[in-house]
Each structure stands twice: as structure tokens, then as C-alpha cells.
Amino acid sequence: MRSTDPTTPVISVSGVTRTFGSGDRTVRAVDDVTLEINAGEIVALLGPNGAGKTTLIDMICGFSTPGGGSIRVFGQQPSAVTGSGRIACVPQSGGLNPYLTVQRTLLLIAAAQGVETGRVNEVAERTGITGLMKRRVKNCSGGEQQRIKFAVSLIADPDLIILDEPTTGMDAGARREFWAAISRDADAGRTIIFATHYLAEAEEHAERIVVMAHGAIISDGSVRDLLGTRARTVTIAGVPPEDTARACTGLDARVDGDRITVIPGHSDELARRLLRIPDARDLIIHQPSLEQVFLELTAEPTAHPAAAGVDTHSTH
Numbered sequence: 001m002r003s004t005d006p007t008t009p010v011i012s013v014s015g016v017t018r019t020f021g022s023g024d025r026t027v028r029a030v031d032d033v034t035l036e037i038n039a040g041e042i043v044a045l046l047g048p049n050g051a052g053k054t055t056l057i058d059m060i061c062g063f064s065t066p067g068g069g070s071i072r073v074f075g076q077q078p079s080a081v082t083g084s085g086r087i088a089c090v091p092q093s094g095g096l097n098p099y100l101t102v103q104r105t106l107l108l109i110a111a112a113q114g115v116e117t118g119r120v121n122e123v124a125e126r127t128g129i130t131g132l133m134k135r136r137v138k139n140c141s142g143g144e145q146q147r148i149k150f151a152v153s154l155i156a157d158p159d160l161i162i163l164d165e166p167t168t169g170m171d172a173g174a175r176r177e178f179w180a181a182i183s184r185d186a187d188a189g190r191t192i193i194f195a196t197h198y199l200a201e202a203e204e205h206a207e208r209i210v211v212m213a214h215g216a217i218i219s220d221g222s223v224r225d226l227l228g229t230r231a232r233t234v235t236i237a238g239v240p241p242e243d244t245a246r247a248c249t250g251l252d253a254r255v256d257g258d259r260i261t262v263i264p265g266h267s268d269e270l271a272r273r274l275l276r277i278p279d280a281r282d283l284i285i286h287q288p289s290l291e292q293v294f295l296e297l298t299a300e301p302t303a304h305p306a307a308a309g310v311d312t313h314s315t316h
Contacts (some may be wrong), residue, residue, distance in 0.1 A: 002216075008075055010160055011037040011194065013062060016069035017216075018055050025126040029055040031215035039159075042186050044206035045195040048298050054197040055090070057164050061089035073160070078294045080149070084158030085113055090149045092165040094180045098138035100204070102148055103130060105137060107156065113156045120155070126159030126184070127151040128177045147178060151252045161185065163194040169199065179205055203290045208224040213298045223290060230293050238279040247273040 006221055018030040030052045039042055045053050058064045059071055061235050062078030073081045076143065081087050096105060106120040114240055124130045129147050132140055153161055167175045182205065186192055197200055203223050211219040211226075221225060239247075242253055251270055253262040262270050267285050274280050288296075 009036040009072075010039050010041075010074060011035070011052065011193075012070075012072040012075075013056075013060070016056070016059065016066045018064070018067050028215050030059070031304050033212075033215075033217055035217060035220070035242075036068075037191065039191055040186075040189050041191055041208055043193045043208045043210060044202035045193060045210050045212065046197075046202055046294060047195075047212035051212040051298070053212055054164055054278060055215075056212070057089070057162055057193075057195060057259045061087070061162055063089070066168075087162070088153030088158040088160055089162045090146075090153050090161070090163040090166060092168060095149055096137045096145060099136060101134055101136055102140070105148065106133075106151060109152050114301060115155055115157075119157075123151045123154045126154065127181050128174075128264050128297045133308065134250055139262060142173050143167070143171060146170060146209070147174065150181070152180065158165040158190070160191045161193070165196060166194055167196070167198065170219065175201070183225070189285075199291050199294060201208070209290075211297055218295055226290065226293050228264050230296065231261050231263055232288070234262055234270055235276070235284050235286065236260075236280055237282040239277050240275060243277050244274070247277065268294050 013033055014036040016030055017028065018031045020027045020029055033056060034053075044154060045057070047053050058077060059066055060073065062073075062080075062082040071078055074086060078087075082089075100108070102124075102185070106119060106124065109115075110117055110120050116302070121130075124133060128148050129144070129149050129151055132144055132148065137145060137148065137306060150163070153163075168179055170178060179201070182194075194201075194206075206223075207222070208222055209226060212219055212298065219229075234243075239257060239258075241255075244260065247270060248255060248260065248262075251262060251266040253260050253266060253270060262271065271283055271285060274283055
């Protein structure tokens with residue numbers, strides 16, 4: 001890897017739009033997106049189908065150009081960086097010659113990038129594809145092909161790796177091996193961006209989660225940030241309704257039987273008040289899961305960044 005200026009964003013996306021079609025059939029796939037990603041960050045890009053994730057990734061990788069706004073990767077146009085070896089893009093589909101063996105594929109990439117052939121065996125071992133080297137790509141499963149593409153991405157020792165749905169088609173064991181390899185690369189200081197629909201992967205492996213819907217970024221922050229924006233539910237037994245109502249005085253809370261919905265900043269104070277009531281027992285504060293937050297965010301048809309309560313233009 002090359003040295004990276006920590007004061008300069010690895011990726012800078014400013015007011016980017018991308019449309020398809022024309023007239024009444026125009027689709028705004030990416031809508032005024034602004035985003036900065038710094039060196040060493042591990043960022044998950046989440047969103048339902050059609051949210052604009054792949055379109056945004058394609059523009060960052062230089063596969064397509066914005067209709068408006070600007071994108072810089074290491075301070076340059078994406079197309080100027082793509083051939084430098086500093087950035088590796090791993091698409092969800094395509095990208096491999098099905099008739100070549102895995103070994104031949106890696107050797108050709110190494111030769112094209114001026115990398116010593118010894119790097120091929122090193123990368124194959126790191127990505128767990130040593131046993132596939134003599135096999136033709138077309139005879140590899142979908143999950144195995146994803147691992148091959150990841151191996152290809154590491155040949156030039158890039159500073160930035162961008163992966164679109166990288167574990168699609170992998171079984172649970174292969175996913176574990178894949179993320180173990182990713183973790184090693186993250187520990188080495190690489191910047192990693194991955195689009196995924198596996199929320200558990202995003203929660204476990206990303207430092208930062210960017211949520212897209214309708215072509216726009218509607219939330220951006222850590223898992224803790226995202227969970228902290230949504231209301232919590234407090235349940236308690238043994239408290240009369242009038243005492244519950246009194247405990248909620250001055251707090252942003254809604255009572256429904258023994259369940260109280262309260263904003264995050266008021267849940268601890270509510271718990272303290274309830275526990276002072278004689279016979280109160282079995283108090284539980286329920287925090288929403290990442291899946292619940294994700295579904296709430298992406299279900300809002302007019303979602304605006306401010307509605308998420310998380311800074312969407314943070315440079316972190």
C-alpha cells in the first residue's frame with residue numbers, strides 16, 4: 001500500500017446526481033449525494049433494492065460518470081485512479097473470464113499490473129482459494145467466484161477496496177472466512193467500503209453505516225448513532241396506571257398499558273422514576289435492533305437526511 005495523507009479524504013462525493021431514462025420515464029438513481037470517507041474507515045452501504053447503492057459505487061469506481069456534482073478519489077477523478085492499483089472494485093456480478101482457470105486469472109492480473117507472480121500464491125492463501133487454483137472459473141460456485149474476485153482485488157495491494165454485495169452466494173462458513181480476510185486487510189490500514197443486504201454483517205464489521213433510499217443518503221453514522229436516534233420501549237410490572245402517567249410527566253413518552261415508548265434521552269430518567277414506585281418490578285428497556293431501525297428509515301417515502309437524526313455529511 002502507498003502512504004495516504006490522513007488530512008485528505010480518500011473519497012469525496014459532492015452533490016452527485018445520476019439519472020436514467022428521459023421525460024416521464026426519468027429515474028433519479030442517485031439524488032444530490034454528498035459523502036466523505038477517510039483513510040482506514042470501514043464503511044457499510046445499506047439500502048433496499050433500487051436505493052442507488054450500486055450506481056453510486058459504479059461512479060466512485062469510475063465505471064460511469066455523474067450527471068451532476070463531483071467525485072474525487074485520492075484527490076483525483078475516479079477514472080484517473082482506477083488503473084493505478086490504489087483502488088480495487090469488486091462488482092457483484094461479472095468481471096471474470098469463465099473459461100480461464102483461477103490460477104491463470106490471477107497470473108494475468110499480476111502481469112498486467114506489474115506485480116511479481118509470488119504475490120498470486122500469497123493472495124490465494126489469504127483469501128482461501130488455494131484449492132480452486134486449477135479449476136476453471138465457470139466451474140466455481142457463485143460464492144467461490146466472489147472470493148476469486150476479492151483475491152483479484154488484492155493483487156496490486158490497493159489502499160481502497162470497494163465491494164458490491166461481496167458475500168452473495170457464500171455459505172455461512174465461507175462468509176466467516178471472507179470477513180476474517182477483510183478484517184486482516186482493515187487492520188493493515190486499508191479503506192474498505194462494502195454494499196450489503198446482510199444487516200448482521202454491517203453491524204459486526206463496519207465502523208460506519210451509510211443508509212440510502214430513493215437515491216439519497218438518509219442516515220450516516222456508527223451503529224450506536226443509528227440505534228440512538230430511535231425511540232425505546234420500557235416495560236414494567238406492578239405499577240398502577242396513574243403512577244405510570246405521573247412518572248412520565250415532563251418526558252417525551254407514550255403509554256400503552258405496561259409498555260411505554262420514550263425517546264432515547266429520556267429512557268434512563270423514566271426508569272429511575274418507575275423504580276421508586278412501590279411494588280414496581282421486572283423493568284426492561286428495549287432498544288430497537290439495527291433491522292428495526294433500517295426498516296423504519298427506508299420505509300419513510302419522504303425520508304430526508306434530517307429526519308434520521310444522524311449527521312449525513314460528517315467527514316468522520
